Amino acid sequence: MDMKSVEKKWQEQWEKSKLNVFNKKNADNKLYVLEMFSYPSGANLHVGHWYNYGPTDSYARFKKMQGYEVFQPMGFDAFGLPAENFAIKTGIHPKDSTEKNIATMEQQLKNMGAMFDWTAEIITCQEDYYKWTQWLFLQLYKKGLAYRKEALVNWCPDCETVLANEQVIDGKCERCNSVVLRKDMTQWFFKITDYAEELLADLDKIDWPEKTKLMQKNWIGRSTGCEVVFDCETGDKITVFTTRPDTLFGVNYVVLAPEHPLVNTLKAAHPENAQAIDEYVRYAAEANDIDRLSTSREKTGVFTGAYAVHPLTNQQVPIYLADYVLYSYGTGAVMAVAAHDERDFEFAKKYNLPMTQVIQKKGGETALPFCEDGILVNSGEFNGLSGSEARDAIAVRLTKLGKGGKKVNYRLRDWSVSRQRYWGAPIPMIHCEKCGVVPVPEKDLPVKLPYDVEFRPTGKSPLASHEKFMHCTCPKCGGAAERDPDTLDTFVCSSWYFLRYPEAHNDKAPFTKEVANKMSPVDVYVGGYEHACMHLLYARFITKALRDMGYIDFDEPFKRLVHQGIILGPDGNRMSKSRGNVVSPDKYIDEYGSDIFRLYLMFGFSYTEGGPWNDDGIKSIAKFLDRVERLVVKTAESPIVKSEGLTKAEKELNYAKNFAVKNIVRDAEAFSFNTSIARIMEYVNALQKHDNEHEETSEFFKDCILDLLRMLAPFAPHFCEELWEICGKKTSVFKEAYPVADEKALVKDETEYAVQVNSKIKAKALIAEGMSNEEIQTFVSALPEVAPFLEGKTVKKCIVVKGRLINLIVG
RNA sequence: GCGGUCGUGGCGGAACUGGCAGACGCGCAAGACUAAGGAUCUUGUGGGUAACUCCAUGCAGGUUCAAUUCCUGUCGACCGCACCA
Numbered sequence: 013m014d015m016k017s018v019e020k021k022w023q024e025q026w027e028k029s030k031l032n033v034f035n036k037k038n039a040d041n042k043l044y045v046l047e048m049f050s051y052p053s054g055a056n057l058h059v060g061h062w063y064n065y066g067p068t069d070s071y072a073r074f075k076k077m078q079g080y081e082v083f084q085p086m087g088f089d090a091f092g093l094p095a096e097n098f099a100i101k102t103g104i105h106p107k108d109s110t111e112k113n114i115a116t117m118e119q120q121l122k123n124m125g126a127m128f129d130w131t132a133e134i135i136t137c138q139e140d141y142y143k144w145t146q147w148l149f150l151q152l153y154k155k156g157l158a159y160r161k162e163a164l165v166n167w168c169p170d171c172e173t174v175l176a177n178e179q180v181i182d183g184k185c186e187r188c189n190s191v192v193l194r195k196d197m198t199q200w201f202f203k204i205t206d207y208a209e210e211l212l213a214d215l216d217k218i219d220w221p222e223k224t225k226l227m228q229k230n231w232i233g234r235s236t237g238c239e240v241v242f243d244c245e246t247g248d249k250i251t252v253f254t255t256r257p258d259t260l261f262g263v264n265y266v267v268l269a270p271e272h273p274l275v276n277t278l279k280a281a282h283p284e285n286a287q288a289i290d291e292y293v294r295y296a297a298e299a300n301d302i303d304r305l306s307t308s309r310e311k312t313g314v315f316t317g318a319y320a321v322h323p324l325t326n327q328q329v330p331i332y333l334a335d336y337v338l339y340s341y342g343t344g345a346v347m348a349v350a351a352h353d354e355r356d357f358e359f360a361k362k363y364n365l366p367m368t369q370v371i372q373k374k375g376g377e378t379a380l381p382f383c384e385d386g387i388l389v390n391s392g393e394f395n396g397l398s399g400s401e402a403r404d405a406i407a408v409r410l411t412k413l414g415k416g417g418k419k420v421n422y423r424l425r426d427w428s429v430s431r432q433r434y435w436g437a438p439i440p441m442i443h444c445e446k447c448g449v450v451p452v453p454e455k456d457l458p459v460k461l462p463y464d465v466e467f468r469p470t471g472k473s474p475l476a477s478h479e480k481f482m483h484c485t486c487p488k489c490g491g492a493a494e495r496d497p498d499t500l501d502t503f504v505c506s507s508w509y510f511l512r513y514p515e516a517h518n519d520k521a522p523f524t525k526e527v528a529n530k531m532s533p534v535d536v537y538v539g540g541y542e543h544a545c546m547h548l549l550y551a552r553f554i555t556k557a558l559r560d561m562g563y564i565d566f567d568e569p570f571k572r573l574v575h576q577g578i579i580l581g582p583d584g585n586r587m588s589k590s591r592g593n594v595v596s597p598d599k600y601i602d603e604y605g606s607d608i609f610r611l612y613l614m615f616g617f618s619y620t621e622g623g624p625w626n627d628d629g630i631k632s633i634a635k636f637l638d639r640v641e642r643l644v645v646k647t648a649e650s651p652i653v654k655s656e657g658l659t660k661a662e663k664e665l666n667y668a669k670n671f672a673v674k675n676i677v678r679d680a681e682a683f684s685f686n687t688s689i690a691r692i693m694e695y696v697n698a699l700q701k702h703d704n705e706h707e708e709t710s711e712f713f714k715d716c717i718l719d720l721l722r723m724l725a726p727f728a729p730h731f732c733e734e735l736w737e738i739c740g741k742k743t744s745v746f747k748e749a750y751p752v753a754d755e756k757a758l759v760k761d762e763t764e765y766a767v768q769v770n771s772k773i774k775a776k777a778l779i780a781e782g783m784s785n786e787e788i789q790t791f792v793s794a795l796p797e798v799a800p801f802l803e804g805k806t807v808k809k810c811i812v813v814k815g816r817l818i819n820l821i822v823g
Numbered sequence: 824g825c826g827g828u829c830g831u832g833g834c835g836g837a838a839c840u841g842g843c844a845g846a847c848g849c850g851c852a853a854g855a856c857u858a859a860g861g862a863u864c865u866u867g868u869g870g871g872u873a874a875c876u877c878c879a880u881g882c883a884g885g886u887u888c889a890a891u892u893c894c895u896g897u898c899g900a901c902c903g904c905a906c907c908a
Binding site for chain 1: 824825826827828829834835836837838839842843846847848849850862863864865888889902903904906907908
């Protein structure tokens with residue numbers, strides 16, 4: 013079969029018959045199967061795209077044949093840094109390169125033969141999409157979930173630009189390798205932390221890989237502990253967070269992060285230390301990520317001269333500044349217990365601070381620092397309590413005294429969405445001298461991204477230099493005002509795109525409640541695990557926020573999630589241009605076509621594992637399809653002999669068929685395509701064998717061949733359409749129902765069992781259906797291979813595992 | 824450092840809930856058909872042994888009638904987080 017022309021023929025046919033277009037009339041029966049959309053950074057699809065989209069398309073086709081109205085859209089996540097960086101390097105405008113890449117990729121995706129519903133295509137960099145991304149921003153702003161604050165950004169001094177976190181590799185700029193600094197800028201944030209608890213709790217409700225859920229769980233980082241208030245000599249209060257209130261009597265000093273707002277007050281109170289404090293704050297600010305990355309880094313800090321009062325003992329404890337305390341976590345201040353915390357211990361040792369042991373190992377000598385649970389000592393009335401008892405008791409006491417109490421903390425930080433970059437959706441906000449920050453009225457959306465922008469780095473957001481863009485009138489007072497020069501993180505674009513697909517052409521709204529509730533959530537979502545803590549978390553957050561704003565009625569965007577594995581280079585490393593181990597799918601497509609390539613991707617790897625590329629097996633897949641073709645064509649051309657009932661051989665074939673169907677269905681549902689295909693191969697072997705042994709072609713055999721095409725169709729779609737036609741069928745094989753296993757055909761009169769004596773296999777025996785355990789024991793005991801082992805011994809126990817084995821325990 | 828995943832033939836990989844380890848395929852070997860075979864078909868293929876059988880799922884233990892599967896320890900590979908108080 014000339015695969016290339018066959019594939020072209022059916023792709024055209026499918027387009028003409030609208031086979032892949034979702035039929036809204038059947039929406040009650042919908043199945044929303046979604047692959048993560050493509051980033052159009054390169055012109056060609058790479059193996060990873062094929063591996064994500066090919067097998068998932070087979071899944072979608074399989075479900076379609078099972079009777080679902082499958083919605084499988086595709087689009088492009090088209091804003092973002094690579095296009096802009098490419099532009100900076102080559103001078104080609106991001107819009108131009110992106111559009112060109114999209115055109116190429118669309119064609120390649122069509123050549124793949126996946127049943128994408130192109131009528132629902134979305135491209136995030138187009139006005140009719142980012143208009144609604146901006147709308148989303150405004151809703152979050154209205155709801156108080158978008159706010160502005162000063163925050164540190166990654167700053168590359170050489171490129172004179174802000175870098176996104178993903179552009180910082182080991183503390184260095186991914187492009188020029190210079191050390192990245194941190195710089196304070198006012199930025200927009202989304203308040204994802206408001207949803208920390210629900211994001212964590214609802215992980216239990218979704219069918220996602222456990223490791224992904226665990227990653228999100230760790231990322232959210234819930235920890236329960238206690239807040240403790242220390243009165244500062246200046247009259248201020250210092251609140252610290254601790255998970256170990258049981259060590260409260262061991263506090264030796266209090267540490268503030270260098271960025272802590274109280275630092276200036278303390279400095280003013282102790283001018284004698286002002287210089288040292290200033291120096292340390294500057295030192296900490298200049299410390300770059302490389303230093304901070306190193307956990308072995310020596311602890312540094314400075315004494316402020318000030319003291320605070322211990323809430324329970326009323327003792328004076330000194331206040332230090334140290335950058336091992338992170339301003340962004342907890343309260344930005346900690347109580348230091350040198351005897352029971354490794355970091356505090358290290359710091360205390362370095363600065364010769366006292367240590368007070370308050371926890372003792374049960375019954376033993378205690379070497380410091382001792383960070384495990386133990387029995388309280390030197391803790392007044394709390395002496396003798398265990399760790400957990402003490403944590404409760406001390407928290408209760410603090411609450412009573414109004415000096416703190418139980419508190420839950422999260423590691424999750426708010427989502428910074430401002431990007432000082434050009435190629436993104438402009439933030440729909442206006443800065444007016446008189447009215448402050450004013451949102452762009454919804455009727456004025458989109459805030460269009462101008463084309464004629466100098467995107468080469470100047471140290472400012474590129475849009476800031478575009479006068480026409482920047483100047484505007486304040487919607488509130490009508491006076492002159494300026495637009496926000498930043499653009500939105502591309503993760504904002506992708507945080508809601510699944511809601512847009514079903515209404516891709518709605519120009520009145522991003523989506524409607526009615527359609528969204530009907531079509532979403534996505535039933536099966538397939539994409540890379542690298543998005544575990546970014547896209548997948550953001551989309552969950554936005555879904556919940558939209559729900560709380562009344563736009564949708566469901567809690568989670570993706571009911572079931574599957575991660576495909578990664579296809580590595582032949583050398584076992586990740587494919588990369590610098591390694592020179594990139595495998596391009598193009599030459600394989602050229603030689604074998606899409607079906608064979610896709611089939612090989614499904615058969616040669618465990619889908620969720622992936623593995624090193626190796627093309628040894630592609631030929632064998634081509635051979636396999638050749639065999640199928642010969643068998644089908646021969647059968648189609650043979651005269652059919654009518655018969656009544658099934659012969660013994662046909663019964664066996666019927667068993668083989670139903671066994672195959674049962675397992676294919678189960679495995680395809682689990683995205684275990686390699687075993688699904690293995691079962692199809694076995695079935696083909698059985699058909700082949702039957703055909704070799706029989707001159708005539710029975711009606712039953714022909715039906716078996718047709719079922720084979722139905723079984724194989726999702727996995728080799730063009731190929732099976734062609735053979736289906738050769739068999740004289742006028743309608744698409746994808747209008748057929750996927751075969752269903754007939755359980756009756758799977759019941760055998762007798763089953764082969766392994767017979768063991770004392771767990772060692774001695775024989776195989778055919779056991780008739782319905783024999784009792786006693787009958788079985790009598791029967792196998794008499795077997796010539798078994799009997800000698802039982803001579804002179806008694807059978808103490810006979811274990812029968814239905815359909816598998818019999819184990820006689822003798823002694 | 825913390826958390827997680829995974830170690831199975833020459834290779835890719837199977838093994839559903841603890842139940843015949845190595846499905847399916849590649850590769851290899853032998854044979855058939857052939858003028859020819861890098862086509863096709865048939866058969867064989869974890870290792871040792873002449874054989875009975877024995878040894879084999881990284882390594883060492885344990886639980887069990889039975890362990891690739893469960894538990895403990897250990898080695899190795901990969902991934903995520905990383906001063907989170």
